[in-house]
Amino acid sequence: xxxxxxxxxxxxxxxxxxxxxxxxxxxxxxxxxxxxxxxxxxxxxxxxxxxxxxxxxxxxxxxxxxxxxxxxxxxxxxxxxxxxxxxxxxxxxxxxxxxxxxxxxxxxxxxxxxxxxxxxxxxxxxxxxxxxxxxxxxxxxxxxxxxxxxxxxxxxxxxxxxxxxxxxxxxxxxxxxxxxxxxxxxxxxxxxxxxxxxxxxxxxxxxxxxxxxxxxxxxxxxxxxxxxxxxxxxxxxxxxxxxxxxxxxxxxxxxxxxxxxxxxxxxxxxxxxxxxxxxxxxxxxxxxxxxxxxxxxxxxxxxxxxxxxxxxxxxxxxxxxxxxxxxxxxxxxxxxxxxxxxxxxxxxxxxxxxxxxxxxxxxxxxxxxxxxxxxxxxxxxxxxxxxxxxxxxxxxxxxxxxxxxxxxxxxxxxxxxxxxxxxxxxxxxxxxxxxxxxxxx
Amino acid sequence: xxxxxxxxxxxxxxxxxxxxxxxxxxxxxxxxxxxxxxxxxxxxxxxxxxxxxxxxxxxxxxxxxxxxxxxxxxxxxxxxxxxxxxxxxxxxxxxxxxxxxxxxxxxxxxxxxxxxxxxxxxxxxxxxxxxxxxxxxxxxxxxxxxxxxxxxxxxxxxxxxxxxx
Numbered sequence: 001x002x003x004x005x006x007x008x009x010x011x012x013x014x015x016x017x018x019x020x021x022x023x024x025x026x027x028x029x030x031x032x033x034x035x036x037x038x039x040x041x042x043x044x045x046x047x048x049x050x051x052x053x054x055x056x057x058x059x060x061x062x063x064x065x066x067x068x069x070x071x072x073x074x075x076x077x078x079x080x081x082x083x084x085x086x087x088x089x090x091x092x093x094x095x096x097x098x099x100x101x102x103x104x105x106x107x108x109x110x111x112x113x114x115x116x117x118x119x120x121x122x123x124x125x126x127x128x129x130x131x132x133x134x135x136x137x138x139x140x141x142x143x144x145x146x147x148x149x150x151x152x153x154x155x156x157x158x159x160x161x162x163x164x165x166x167x168x169x170x171x172x173x174x175x176x177x178x179x180x181x182x183x184x185x186x187x188x189x190x191x192x193x194x195x196x197x198x199x200x201x202x203x204x205x206x207x208x209x210x211x212x213x214x215x216x217x218x219x220x221x222x223x224x225x226x227x228x229x230x231x232x233x234x235x236x237x238x239x240x241x242x243x244x245x246x247x248x249x250x251x252x253x254x255x256x257x258x259x260x261x262x263x264x265x266x267x268x269x270x271x272x273x274x275x276x277x278x279x280x281x282x283x284x285x286x287x288x289x290x291x292x293x294x295x296x297x298x299x300x301x302x303x304x305x306x307x308x309x310x311x312x313x314x315x316x317x318x319x320x321x322x323x324x325x326x327x328x329x330x331x332x333x334x335x336x337x338x339x340x341x342x343x344x345x346x347x348x349x350x351x352x353x354x355x356x357x358x359x360x361x362x363x364x365x366x367x368x369x370x371x372x373x374x375x376x377x378x379x380x381x382x383x384x385x386x387x388x389x390x391x392x393x394x395x396x397x398x399x400x401x402x403x404x405x406x407x408x409x410x411x412x413x414x415x416x417x418x419x420x421x422x423x424x425x426x427x428x429x430x431x432x433x434x435x436x437x438x439x440x441x
Numbered sequence: 442x443x444x445x446x447x448x449x450x451x452x453x454x455x456x457x458x459x460x461x462x463x464x465x466x467x468x469x470x471x472x473x474x475x476x477x478x479x480x481x482x483x484x485x486x487x488x489x490x491x492x493x494x495x496x497x498x499x500x501x502x503x504x505x506x507x508x509x510x511x512x513x514x515x516x517x518x519x520x521x522x523x524x525x526x527x528x529x530x531x532x533x534x535x536x537x538x539x540x541x542x543x544x545x546x547x548x549x550x551x552x553x554x555x556x557x558x559x560x561x562x563x564x565x566x567x568x569x570x571x572x573x574x575x576x577x578x579x580x581x582x583x584x585x586x587x588x589x590x591x592x593x594x595x596x597x598x599x600x601x602x603x604x605x606x
Binding site for chain 1 (some may be wrong): 444446448449450451452453454456457458460461465466467498512519527541554555556558559560562563564567583584585586
């Protein structure tokens with residue numbers, strides 16, 4: 001597939017970049033680098049610095065919303081890779097800090113504390129680099145599961161913003177004190193180029209384009225409607241919305257310009273296919289931000305980033321029979337893609353909730369099902385009553401094993417259905433899940 | 442997943458080899474002595490009327506500059522003053538033949554700490570190269586090794602003054 005090729009090409013380029021990064025240290029090796037244990041420790045620390053920084057850079061690029069990469073890999077996969085690789089960036093950078101101080105202290109026969117002090121106070125840009133390192137550690141620690149679960153999405157997000165500052169602050173000490181950059185102009189150009197590219201990508205695709213688009217489409221809150229206990233729909237009106245090329249199943253990152261919450265943005269899936277003048281999201285009030293959305297007043301300006309995600313009807317590989325499975329408020333993207341499949345598609349919608357009151361958009365779903373000839377299965381009750389195993393799903397949808405599966409919901413449900421799909425022999429490319437749109441917090 | 446890791450690894454190995462093949466590392470100990478390529482003809486210039494008689498002052502450490510031979514002393518070996526920098530001393534020795542710097546020796550390089558030694562080691566060959574054949578002590582220097590470069594210029598200036606260049 002074409003998308004796979006793009007992912008392969010990007011992987012190859014990323015690999016070559018890592019090769020170049022290692023090479024700029026290799027080509028600037030000198031005999032003194034091997035003149036003793038501490039010199040070798042210093043050398044290893046430089047390799048750690050390069051690897052860690054490169055991983056950090058790649059981590060930033062993964063979430064820089066570069067359009068063709070988003071299209072090929074899918075936003076949720078990019079975020080997953082970002083999450084998996086980022087800790088290694090931190091490990092390597094931490095190792096660099098530890099080893100470089102140890103190496104310098106050893107070869108200068110100094111105590112570690114004194115060496116550290118000398119380095120911070122006399123080397124160019126070392127104080128900002130130290131501050132940057134501490135910021136990275138702070139953002140990293142706050143992302144660890146243990147800590148992440150104790151703080152709100154809002155606090156985590158703010159702390160995470162500091163990684164940009166941390167990485168920027170550490171840049172100059174690399175160029176001015178890194179042995180590999182001092183005598184090698186090409187290495188310096190390569191490194192500066194890499195950072196400029198990242199800065200450009202973030203400024204362009206995360207800030208400039210979303211901002212310009214939001215202004216052009218003049219997005220404003222139209223109304224807020226209660227759908228169920230703690231669940232609301234927000235209608236956003238704008239001009240020429242179809243030009244955003246958003247489809248059902250995709251999501252935007254939403255920023256509502258109110259006094260309290262203008263600085264933060266949150267991802268929510270569209271809960272209906274966009275029309276030329278309206279967008280709709282349906283949100284469950286779980287975090288501080290989503291609770292505050294209830295009080296949104298009509299006319300509030302809205303800035304969006306997106307659309308993101310490849311959880312779309314046109315990504316169906318087979319597509320004659322689709323099984324859409326939604327858990328709780330995870331029903332929203334499925335509601336949106338439901339009417340976007342071709343006319344002759346057979347659709348089964350499984351809607352899994354633990355109690356009747358959680359069923360949102362029910363009237364809408366029933367109406368739609370009637371219109372397009374879809375079958376809706378409301379699965380209300382405990383996990384015991386509705387074990388989402390292959391056998392259970394097949395009892396509802398006999399041709400489950402031949403179908404194309406779309407699932408959005410809480411992680412345990414997604415895991416159960418993934419297992420069921422595998423048991424039923426459904427190949428991976430016919431199984432679509434959107435982990436990100438349902439970031440339950 | 443496995444496929445992506447394989448692609449990444451291939452790219453990394455390829456990238457390393459491409460760069461290293463283009464620019465291999467200088468692993469042998471850095472030469473702090475630079476000699477200009479032998480001039481293709483013996484100096485026939487009349488600028489140095491007594492080339493063989495001028496004594497060769499091999500001052501190492503303390504300057505033993507041949508002050509009396511100032512007007513005609515266009516050949517010989519001259520050590521510059523030691524220039525102290527924040528990271529340690531720099532001392533340059535030049536050998537002048539027929540009014541041209543033909544050999545450069547870095548007698549002292551900053552050795553304040555590990556990083557300084559490493560930088561000095563890397564920048565010395567560039568500074569020597571810039572000094573060979575120069576007519577001014579104000580060599581370009583090596584960016585990133587600004588202290589060493591600065592010390593180098595000062596020491597070189599005093600050496601050139603002694604050689605009346």
